[in-house]
Amino acid sequence: MNLADQLQPFPVFGLVAKAADELGVAAYVIGGFVRDLLLKRPSKDIDIVCVGSGIELAERVALALGPDVHVAVYKNFGTAQVRYQDLDVEFVGARRESYRSDSRKPSVEDGTLQDDQNRRDFTINALGVSLNRADYGELIDPFGGLRDLRLKSLRTPLEPSLTFSDDPLRMMRAIRFASQLNFDIEPGTFEGVVQMKDRIEIVSQERISDELNKIILSPKPSYGFKLLYHAGLLPLIFPEMIALQGVENIEGKGHKDNFYHTLQVLDNVAEHSDDLWLRWAAILHDIAKPATKRFDKKVGWTFHNHEEVGARMVPQLFRRMKLPLNEKMRFVKKLVRLHLRPIVLSKEEITDSAMRRLLVEAGEDLEALMTLCRADITSKNPDKVRRYLRNFDLVEQRLQDLEARDKLRSFQPVITGELIMEVFALKPSREVGLIKEAIREAILEGTIPNELEKAYAFMVEEGKKLGLEVVRARKEA
Incomplete structure (x- = not known):
């Protein structure tokens, strides 16, 4: 299969081909760019692998691009990066990797293209395209990655337990790609995740959270969380969320499964917003329900004050998960604390005083709060959902009228x-x-x-x- 026509909109590949021939090295574009090219997805990150010096190839390409193009060289890693138009082009020499059992940092030595493809995480990321004049555009697919793309299947090039043991972050990446692309994880590969899940403990929290955030930003994030749950990774990386799972019954009275409710709220928010931190608010809005759960013989299960307890949990969760302890955290904390307020207003007779207080406390985040509250209506009774949403319409109209009159969104008393x-x-x-x-x-x-x-x-x-x-x-x- 030849992809020369698909490469044509990217002039940089022609320059790489010319530079590679001048240096007498074999060069290939490999990995995510090729995958996304075949999936017709936009991609701005290009990985160039050459059998030789990636740094030397990058410098030759930058010279051809003109005097204003800068080469960022990372000698310790043997890589170089060129920023061209809106593309990030990274150059590296083909390499072979080996790992110690207690680290995901590999020992690296020069290798062949085959060595480089062997070290890739999934077959769909091991696809390469030749950039040399002799066979320009020729697809190199040693592991059946093209077939897996057509099947929408994620599979490791080598034996799964070896791939995941070498670099346990690949387990998170498997679930992230499945969630982003709506792919299945091939059964043997998924079983490898299950077997190797405890290896995630050697991965830094920053890297885990980075992959988790990408899962959260996927079109239907609940899919990724369910995979994390069934693989046994979620208890290791996010035990507070696992605590939401399950239903307890006493005297014939039960409560909803707050784990699956939370995932539904997250999906509902994802349909309306790409804001990562609003999605985090959806994840954490009921996080304190396990800690506040009580059984009352008259009314059944209660979760009194879970919004306040949950808000207090947000900073410690963000700290442990190495998420930003800045206005993003404060935004999530605010929404967790306030998420019941519009629901209460929609049930009761609405007073101007209660509405003013909500306007002042929500401030500029009112729209985000209302998006979360609407997403929180997950009843299986469609009439109940419609009734709640109609009441929310009334609440929002009253809030708009009060704001137009009293200008309370950025409230500061005139008396200081x-x-x-x-x-x-x-x-x-x-x-x-x-x-x-x-x-x-x-x-x-x-x-x-x-x-x-x-x-x-x-x-x-x-x-x-x-x-x-x-x-x-x-x-x-």
Whole structure:
């Protein structure tokens, strides 16, 4: 099979071919780019393997591309990278790898193209295409990768237990590719994952989380999580999620399986958003249900306060999983803490005060919160789902009306602590906090508008209740 026509839109391959012939080395594009080319998927990462010096080939290609093209050389790894237009082109010499049992870092030596293809994780990633003039575009497929692409099947080139023992991260990659591409994992290969699952312990948490995030970003992430669960990897990398699994019955009363409910919520969110952190909020929204589960003979199973307990769990989970401890974590924590609020509002008579509080607490993340809450409706009763969603429509309309009137999305009371201290000649103290809180509550309750004149008068009255006197009048302040 010849892919010369498919390579034509990428002029860089012609330059590689010319440079390789000048240097007298065999060169190939190999791996993910070839896979995606055959699947007609966009790809911007190109791996060039040559039987010789990859660095020397990269420098010759960069010279042909012009003086503005820079070569990033990584001598310790024997690789070089060229950024050309919107493509990242990496060059490496063909190599043979061997592993120690306690490390996924290989011992590397020069090798042949066959050696290089042998070390690939899956047959669909071992496909190569010649870039030499003599057989330009010829597909090199020693392991039946083209057949596996057509079958939508993931299979290791060598015996699965060897492939996964050498580099245990490949187990996560198998599930990630299956989830991204909607492929099956060939039974023997999946059994290899099951047998080798404990080897995941030698992989760094950063690498595991990177693959997990790619699973979460796949079109239907529940597929990847179910594979992780059935392979036995999920208990090792995410035990808190495993704790959600199962249903307990007492006196004929049971609760939903919160593991599968969570996966459904995740899929529902994925249909509407590609935001990784909103998807993480879906994963963690009920994470504290096992810790808060209680049985009440009158009402059955309860999970009181699971949203607050879950919010407190978010930072420690992010820390352990080496996820960012920044505004992304705070966003997830906020949504976990608030995810029941719109649901409660949709069930009860809606007061403006409750709506104002939700607007203030959700702030700029209100749309994301409502997306999560809609996704959280997973009843098998379609009439119940429609009723909840209609109620959410009413909640959202009221929120929009209140926001248009009160401008609360970026709420800050007009009376600041500094102004309170100046007017009453106070230092930072309990009294300042009490007045600030009273003003905030009055605005949220609708007692006063968030306007300076009314809020100032209210502040003065609150000061009098605390025995304070105005030292500086407003016009002086």
